[in-house]
Every structure is written in C-alpha cells, then in structure tokens.
Amino acid sequence: MATYHIETYGCTSNRGESRQIERKLRDAGHYRVDGPDEADVAILNTCTVVEKTERNMLRRAEELADETADLIVTGCMALAQGEQFADLDVRVLHWEDVPEAVTNGECPTTTPDAEPILDGVVGILPIARGCMSNCSYCITKFATGRVDSPPIEENVEKARALVHAGAKEIRITGQDTGVYGWDTGERKLPELLDRICDIEGEFRVRLGMANPGGVHGIHEELAEVFAENEKLYDFVHAPVQSGSDAVLEDMRRQHRVEKFREVVDAFDERLDHWTLSTDFIVGFPTEDEADHEQSMALLEEVRPERINITRFSKRPGTDAAEMKGLGGTVKKERSKAMTDLKMDVCREAHAAMVGDTREVLVVEEGTGDSVKCRDPAYRQVIVTDAESKDIEVGDFLEVEITANENVYCFGEPT
Secondary structure, three states, X not given: OOEEEEEEOOOHHHHHHHHHHHHHHHHOOOEEOOOHHHOOEEEEEEOOOOHHHHHHHHHHHHHHHHHOOOEEEEEHHHHHOHHHHOOOOOEEOOHHHHHHHHOXXXXXXXXXXXXXXXXXXXXXXXXXXXXXXXXXXXXXXXXXXXXXXXXXXXXXXXXXXXXXOOOOEEEEEOOOHHHOOHHHOOOOXXXXXXXXHOOOOOOEEEEOOOOHHHHOOOHHHHHHHHHHOOOEOOEEEOOOEOOOHHHHHHHOOOOOHHXXXXXXXXXXXXXXXXXXXXXXEEOOOOOOHHHHHHHHHHXXXXXXXXXXXXXXXXXXXXXXXXXXXXXXXXXXXXXXHHHHHHHHHHHHHHHOOOOOEEEEEEEEEOOOOOEEEEOOOOOEEEEOOOOOOOOOOOOEEEEEEEEEOOOOEEEEEO
C-alpha cells in the first residue's frame, strides 16, 4: 500500500474535502507519513482566494515537486487555474479522483473488518474480501488474498440495515466486485444486485470496481440487471489499464482489449444514458510508443466519462518492480497526452447534458452553500444556494442542467 503526505490550504470546505480524501485512502489500506520526502505520493489541496495565495500555492507546489517522486495538486486553484501548474511535474486532479489515483492502478483494500459503514446518507457495503487476479504490479493482493464471498442473504441483510439506518445511496465495494461468488463456484453478482434493489425504500445503488476479466462472462446478464432496476446507478467502473494486449499480458491482467469492448458494448446496447469509468496505467515498463498509441486510440474509441490515469511506479515485492522501468520524462509526456485527451472526452460528455432535465439525489454538502448531487448515471451535478432553495442532503430533485465544467455540471431545481 502507498504512503501519502497531504497539505491543505484555504477554507473549511477544503479541509472537509481533505478529510474525505484521507478517509478513502485509509479505507484503501494506505497510511499517512509526516513529510513529503517519506511519502510515495504528496497531495496539495490548494486555495485561490487572492493573487498572493495563488503565488504561495505555486511556490509550495514547486517545493513539493522537488521533495517527492509524485505530486497530486487538487482543490480550488487546481480546478479553476490548472494551467498554472503546467510547467511542473504534477498531476492536477479533481478532489474525487485523488484516492483512486493514489492506488497506482491497484485494487482497493476494504476496511479490516469489512463491515458496512454509514457516512451521512451514503452507506458503504463491502460485499467480499480479496480478488481472483494476480496482476504483476499490484501489492494489494499480498494483503487481501483470494476472494472470500459471504452468502447473498448476508449481504442483502447488511444492505437492508443500511437503508433502515437512513442510507439513500449504497456503494457496493470490494477488491473486484465482478468476481463475487467465484470462490463458491457461482457468478452471484447479478442476483445480489437484484436482491438489494428489491429492498423497500427510496435509495440508489452504485456498483464499485469490477475488472473486465471478472465481469466478462456475466456482462450480458449484468447489463440486463442494470436495465431492469431504476435503483441502480447506470455506472460501471471497469479498469482496462492498457489498450495493448501485449502490455495487458505483461501486467497479467485477466482480460484483453476485445473482452473490455464486449463488456462496454453490452451496456451500450441496453442503456441509453450510462457512465463508463475506467483506468489506464501509463508507462508500464514494457509499454513502447506503439502500445501507448493503442491506449490513446482505445480511449478515443470508447470515450469513458470518468478516466483515472496513473503513472506506473514500482511497488516493493511485485514482479513488475523487477522490470527495467521507463524514464520519468517518457511517463510524464505520455500521461500529459492522455490527460489532455481525457479532458476533451469528459468535457464533451458533460457539455452534452446542458439543457437536459434529470432526477438527482443530493448525496453531500459541497463548497459554500452548494450541494453535490448524482444523476441516474452517477454524474455529478452541483446545485448552488441550497439553503435558500430548501434543499437538504438525502433529497431527490428534478433539475435542469444549466452549465458544465470538465467533470461535473450545474443544475437548477425545476
């Protein structure tokens, strides 16, 4: 697991965002260290209230970039003026994308007791421990082992308890949710989702990361379950990691590009409006320029609305750590090229929503007097002046999408 150092500047809202980032990192098995020189990754949560503050943020980013191998810049200045950091060797990310970026493309690690957690109106439901993969770059498998799937009824009862406790959104998590039930000889994920959606109450369900290799084989059935259940967010996180079959083989991924395409096609055929989330690892030791171009072409082809791009870094004890790595400049250039394409894809997807009316669920408070909402495809919609509009966390609203940024939209209640 990774070590991290985080620094936060600005208002209470920024501090709240940092707390959420840290909570997700801790839940994923990462831990905080005292200084950037001791950390695998440093996180700078920025403020942009005045020009002097901006100069301070740039100076601190320069210092941290010299002190750590990997720097992530997030927060207000990063999102409003990301171009200011273009000359630095940093990754500029939205708050929500930071925890996944820190994982280096690895599977998430559930909390030690793997029990449900209610955080506001969001219920976290780990459905299993472990995975069935043996990826050459991943250190998480050493901590979690092979998949261990509790019975469907046990998970359904945990979900029911979360709903009764006030959960309006249930996030189903695991190292690889797609392989739930493999250890018992059955592919149980579609049935589990059906059963959870049958629980009485008004709530939504988000399926967590499911590797393409685990989903493939049940992808047709799974897409049908999504099409039949309005409670399910039409959102699938299937990390492809590379557009090159040769690199996927070296990564020891359980899928090849065609299987990933078949999973995407199954959901395209059944859902009119859905969000594909995927991950790419840039600069794997055996990735050459042609492999990188294949990844770029795949991103351009499938156009996922959420994309996590991670520069490869060696993790101790993994087979990939023994490979001769690529230079930092190569990884930086490839990461920048893919990030530029990512922003074009994300901007286009969110711009296409402007003028539409969507039902959204208010899931948490945002900056100032705003709230963060999710539409049926789990895309983020910000509603401002929430107090004057009598909007509270947990409400369901009809909103008109009025404007967009790269990775979220703004909405007004209708």
